[in-house]
Amino acid sequence: MKILHTADWHLGKKLEQNERTEEHQDFLNWLIVKLKTECIDVLLIAGDIFDTGSPSNTALEQYYRFLRQVKNTCCREVIIIGGNHDSVSTLDAPKELLRYFNVHVVGGVPEVFTDQVIEIADNEGNIELVVCAVPFLRDRDIRLSISGETTDERQERIRIGIAQHYHNFVEHISTFKLQGIPVIATGHLFAAGSSTSDSEKEIHVGNLAQVAGDQFPVEFDYIALGHIHRPQVVNKMEHIRYCGSPIPLSFSENDDAKQVVIVEFKGAEMTSMKVHEVPCYRKLIRIKGNLEQVKSKLRLLEDQQCKYHSWVEIQVLTEANIADLEEQLHHFKADKPFIERFFIRQHKLKPAKSLEEMPEEAFSLQDLAPKAVFIKCCEAEYGEADFTDLIESFDEIMEQMNQREN
Structure with a gap:
């Protein structure tokens, strides 16, 4: 049984009104090939499929075309959860139809708790895997409003509520565990100690709301997380992972190696966990310093050999506004044909208080x-x-x- 974990596609995402549709499509094409070559049985998408709750027609078309193409691979089941960027109603609207194609969608916490427990069976009907498909947990899903509570009290109640939601699964999966069936959980949240980037919007802000790795039930054999765009392991617990976003969504992710995670089980035993790097289709480059430092770094830029030309963010640190900054930097593009666009920003240095x-x-x-x-x-x-x-x-x-x- 091979499971591929991906998340945070953010279809429809733009970078300052610049389209990323082609980069997303290249990733989706690569993912279809990966499903075939690795003979993946189950695909997990851990939230933020779309960048907004009202995705464009182009983003929706990419999504449904991809799900149609999955049926031409050896992947038997697809499990999709909603993230904080996703609209519950948008994701859930076609879920009854998609279920006929073995695509399970949990856009938000369902009225019946056990609807989050998805059983994956073989052709003979024998259960091989159980997935606790937990979507992004909104405040109303995990806590009751209490008037007069302080910020710290509210954050503590959120943290406890998130942890308790996962522990509520234990009674429903105990039978599967006794039968030697592996159990996987998903999540779209901010785990304690995670390293974020500029493109993430905080979900539950504050240290008290962050769930630590050891607060998840030990019954879960693997926990596939979404929301954090940098791939990472939570609290040095190898089986709890963020796979990260498949393309860099902001310049702060310029050095991140994008990836998906493939986990393999033989019976109840996890026999393999491998990271597969996603190709870089467009390099986002960040340059920062005073004007002379920026010019020096621009001269040293080399072709990144990607499919699309690079985008470069230039942060100039200055004590006063430089009126002709764009004119001063524009000619560098003429000498660097692999650069398509500059994103120029001036940051005024403020005197220390x-x-x-x-x-x-x-x-x-x-x-x-x-x-x-x-x-x-x-x-x-x-x-x-x-x-x-x-x-x-x-x-x-x-x-x-x-x-x-x-």
Whole structure:
């Protein structure tokens, strides 16, 4: 029994309005080939299939075309869980139809708890594997609101709720364990000690809400996690893993080796766990320093030999705004034909604050409303420049959030 673990596709994801559709399609094509060559029995997709709750028609077409192509491989079952970016209703809408094609979708926590327990059987009907398909756990799934609770109390209740949700499976999988059937769990969460990148949106913020590896039930033979885009092992426990995103979703992931994980069982015993690196189709490069340092690093850039031309983020550290910065850097592209696009940012160096100033500022920040904090951030970033459009966008977002909460 061979299982392939992948996650965080973020189909439809753009990088500052620049399409990533071709890179995603290349990965999906590679994955179909991998399912065939490795003769994978079960495919696990651990959340964030789409980048937004309202995916584009192009993203939806990629998703359904991929599921159709899986049927031409030796992969017998596909299990998909929802992530924090996914819409539960979007994922769940076709699940009854997809079940006829052995595609199991758990977009959100179902009303019947045991609907998360998926049995994988052979052609004779003998159960070979059990998957506890746990999607992203929202607050309403794991805790009751308590008026007057502090932030720390709320975070502690979230952490306990997440851990308890997994422990609730123990009574439902004990029979399978006694029969020597391996049990796998999925999850889309932030485990304690995980290393994040800029492209991840925090799920449950704060150390108290992070579930440590030893808080998962020992009955799980492998735990396939999603949300963190950097591949990593949780708490040095090899069987609890983030496979990471298949393509770099931000410049902070420029040095990450993208991968999928293939786990093999013979009966109840895990006989193999191998990492398979995903090819890099477009290199994202980050350059940071003062103007002279940036120019020096640009001169040294070499062709990364990828399918698509590189995108380069340039962070210039400066004490004053450089009006002609783009003009100064533009000619470097002429000498580097493998570079398609620059993403240029100026970061103003701020004078260090005295110790006397810092406590006063920290105290006053606690008393500010969210909009006031946002305005201060804009002032710190843009100085006297006009950022009215950002304030208007902030007001619109806050209004949408209020409507959803109500």
